[in-house]
Amino acid sequence: MRYCVITYGCQMNKNDSERISTFFDENGLESSLPENAELFIINSCSIRQSAIDRIREKAKKIKSENKKLIITGCLLKEDKKEMQEIADYVLSTKEIFSNPLPFLKKKEENYFQIEPKRNPPTANISIMTGCNNFCSYCVVPYTKGREFSRPKEEIIEEAKKAIEKGCKEIWLLGQNVNSYSGGTSFSNLLYEINKIKGDFWIRFTSSHPKDFSSDLIDTIKSCKKVTNYLNLPVQSGDDEILKKMNRPYTIDQYKKIIYDVKKNIPNITLSTDIIVGFPGEKEKNFHNTVKLINEINFDMIYIGRYSPRPQTEAFKMKNDVSQEEKKRREKIITEILKENNLKKNKTYKGKNVKVLVLKKIKENSFLGKTQCYKTVLIESQDELVGNFVKVKIINYSPWGLKGKISPK
Ligand code: 5AD
Ligand code: SF4
Numbered sequence: 001m002r003y004c005v006i007t008y009g010c011q012m013n014k015n016d017s018e019r020i021s022t023f024f025d026e027n028g029l030e031s032s033l034p035e036n037a038e039l040f041i042i043n044s045c046s047i048r049q050s051a052i053d054r055i056r057e058k059a060k061k062i063k064s065e066n067k068k069l070i071i072t073g074c075l076l077k078e079d080k081k082e083m084q085e086i087a088d089y090v091l092s093t094k095e096i097f098s099n100p101l102p103f104l105k106k107k108e109e110n111y112f113q114i115e116p117k118r119n120p121p122t123a124n125i126s127i128m129t130g131c132n133n134f135c136s137y138c139v140v141p142y143t144k145g146r147e148f149s150r151p152k153e154e155i156i157e158e159a160k161k162a163i164e165k166g167c168k169e170i171w172l173l174g175q176n177v178n179s180y181s182g183g184t185s186f187s188n189l190l191y192e193i194n195k196i197k198g199d200f201w202i203r204f205t206s207s208h209p210k211d212f213s214s215d216l217i218d219t220i221k222s223c224k225k226v227t228n229y230l231n232l233p234v235q236s237g238d239d240e241i242l243k244k245m246n247r248p249y250t251i252d253q254y255k256k257i258i259y260d261v262k263k264n265i266p267n268i269t270l271s272t273d274i275i276v277g278f279p280g281e282k283e284k285n286f287h288n289t290v291k292l293i294n295e296i297n298f299d300m301i302y303i304g305r306y307s308p309r310p311q312t313e314a315f316k317m318k319n320d321v322s323q324e325e326k327k328r329r330e331k332i333i334t335e336i337l338k339e340n341n342l343k344k345n346k347t348y349k350g351k352n353v354k355v356l357v358l359k360k361i362k363e364n365s366f367l368g369k370t371q372c373y374k375t376v377l378i379e380s381q382d383e384l385v386g387n388f389v390k391v392k393i394i395n396y397s398p399w400g401l402k403g404k405i406s407p408k
């Protein structure tokens with residue numbers, strides 16, 4: 001039977017999908033393009049209602065073409081019920097591997113034992129799953145359950161194998177990597193992976209400000225392979241809103257962390273996540289977010305329009321910011337980001353940077369990332385994907401840089 005996995009959501013879902021692929025291959029199924037597949041596996045995301053709406057439409061389309069369909073991943077019980085009416089099977093990620101399905105011969109109780117199907121140069125490695133933080137807007141503690149850290153030996157082994165297979169960018173993933181507890185601290189895990197032989201970069205996401213400790217700053221500084229890029233989601237620039245979000249830190253504390261990070265690692269690039277239009281977010285609260293963004297001058301901001309999700313605490317609050325207003329606030333943040341980044345990217349012009357080429361976008365055109373996670377467009381007649389290259393920056397825009405291969 002030919003199968004196709006469709007993945008929604010975060011990098012951790014991608015990693016789960018890669019394990020699903022290996023498992024299905026081992027069971028004698030054949031991976032294929034969507035047009036030839038007889039069986040579809042949708043790995044879903046529930047973070048926002050819009051993702052679930054898209055998944056429902058996709059699922060209906062697949063079933064209307066008389067294909068077999070399994071839905072798995074991040075699902076709330078409310079959505080599970082609805083999906084059960086559409087799909088042939090609705091299973092948790094664990095159940096995909098451990099439930100008897102007619103077309104699967106084998107079972108695997110600990111699916112982390114299954115090696116993900118790697119597609120170099122990027123290796124996604126989930127080091128933990130679930131979350132204990134219960135931010136009032138977030139479904140993760142309900143869909144993925146409580147926090148669980150994988151044993152460090154298992155992670156190190158997985159990283160070694162990925163590097164042997166040619167991966168050059170190791171992403172360590174968790175909802176809150178700072179609270180990793182699989183036999184060592186997160187910093188020590190970074191040290192261990194940094195020791196593995198080979199030419200590769202180490203990245204991680206995501207961190208919670210409440211668990212951020214200064215030893216992580218020292219680790220980033222000391223470990224050569226750990227890149228100078230930090231994603232530290234703030235969610236809002238206003239203390240009152242942070243409290244309602246159940247995010248136990250203040251903006252002063254957040255700024256103190258950023259100050260320490262910048263002082264110790266001057267060339268760090270910073271990204272954050274922000275939710276606009278959380279219940280009760282007035283103009284004055286939003287203004288504080290704008291102020292923070294201007295002060296910190298983030299390199300990237302992942303903006304989410306607040307989406308009420310069943311089971312969460314915020315679902316009981318009044319969703320009182322209109323969709324238009326959420327869009328307006330999102331646009332204001334995007335404009336600031338654009339303006340600030342244009343100034344920042346300008347400073348790259350004429351400089352030489354090391355880039356890891358991630359994909360080919362069209363003939364003679366490639367996309368890559370610097371170690372600071374800046375996007376670089378490269379034109380070249382050579383096949384560059386999967387290589388580190390030296391590039392001279394010849395142009396820039398708010399969203400990235402353009403470079404050409406430097407002569408050796
Ligand atoms: N509405 C909008 N954005 C959300 N996020 C999580 N839950 C919601 C929600 N209900 C965002 C947060 C988080 C990112 C992964 O998704 O900013 O950091
Ligand atoms: Fe969700 Fe908060 Fe946990 Fe992140 S830390 S997964 S936003 S509950």
